[in-house]
Amino acid sequence: MKKIALDYTGQFRLLKEIANYRRFPHHATIDAETSFLVSAYKDYLRNKGDPWKVAGHVKNVARSAAMEALYSSKIKHVAYIREMRDRNSGRCCSMCGSLSSTQVDHYLPQHHYPEFSIFKPNLFPICGCNQSKLKKTIGSNADERFLHPAYDRKISDRAIYVRIRSHGSTPSYEVIFKKPKRVRANAAFDFHTNALVSREKVGQYVKDGFEKFCRRPSSVITELKYKNPESKAALARMLRDELEESCREHQSKNNWESVFLHALLERRTLNWLWRKMSVPGRLLNAPLVSL
Ligand SMILES: [Zn+2]
Secondary structure (H helix, E strand, O other): OOOOOOOOOOHHHHHHHHHOOOOOOOHHHHHHHHHHHHHHHHHHHHOOOOOOOOOOOOOOHHHHHHHHHHHHOOOHHHHHHHHHHHHOOOOOOOOOOOOOOOEEEEOOOOOOOHHHOOOHHHEEEEOOOHHHHOOOOEOOOOOOEOOOOOOOHHHHOOOEEEEEEOOOOOOEEEEEEOOOOOOOOHHHHHHHHHHHOOHHHHHHHHHHHHHHHHHOHHHOOHHHHOOOOOOHHHHHHHHHHHHHHHHHHHOOOOOHHHHHHHHHHOHHHHHHHHHHHOOOOOOOOOOOOOO
16 A cells, blocks of 8 residues: 555546557557547546546447556556556565556456556556456445545555564464544445455465564664663664654555554563563573574
8 A cells, every 4th residue: 555646647648649650550549549449548537547437438349458458568558557666676565565566457447447547647656456356446435546646645654563472482473454544535445455455465464474583583673783772762763763664665654564564562462572682691692582
């Protein structure tokens, strides 16, 4: 879950250029459809991509084929799609927050909305959670839809929490979704987190991180290789520094690394960590518990 800046610079002009590019086999179809596409793009921007409001397209076989071919085409006009995929590999997934976005998602799916196949405001870097989305656009209740990374401003505000309990030999990991304050799109927020963010995968990510931290604390906080924190407050400060860095690097509080670090800072977990770290005679960077 990550906010992406809205960018449609040159997108209208692009249609005209493709229509005139004779080496693209469907250029004549794009030429014939330009005015339809322009009005569809405007409709998208006006309605902020909301599937409850954007007009569904009228089926047109030639247009659909042309748009599909355009999306997977290697012509320079659509190189920005490949760049989006390459540039974001290993970065925060705009939809679920995992750290492995390797695909490009159509917010309004290509299957139902071929007219937005190459429209930049409709394209986002995403991970395998694409498979949970597919042709889905809305839920069964009013206003249920996925969050739009360019329009739903709160998508980067912390909404995914994990609570670690029974920290000793068999810790448990409870994943909680909590809406950020002053969210307007309540139904969309609930629908999005429940349909798209895998509780199981977030829990597993935090479990792996916690076990790694317990085995070798410096694998999470490098500083711990050289010195033990002198107090619980000092440990919290170290964790907060890492957390801040992670949020800055991934430009979202909902990247899973940040979710993990935030879980370590939760009161009861922090207390447990400090108890383990402050055992008299503990060697520098020694395991906290064997997990
Ligand atoms: Zn994802």
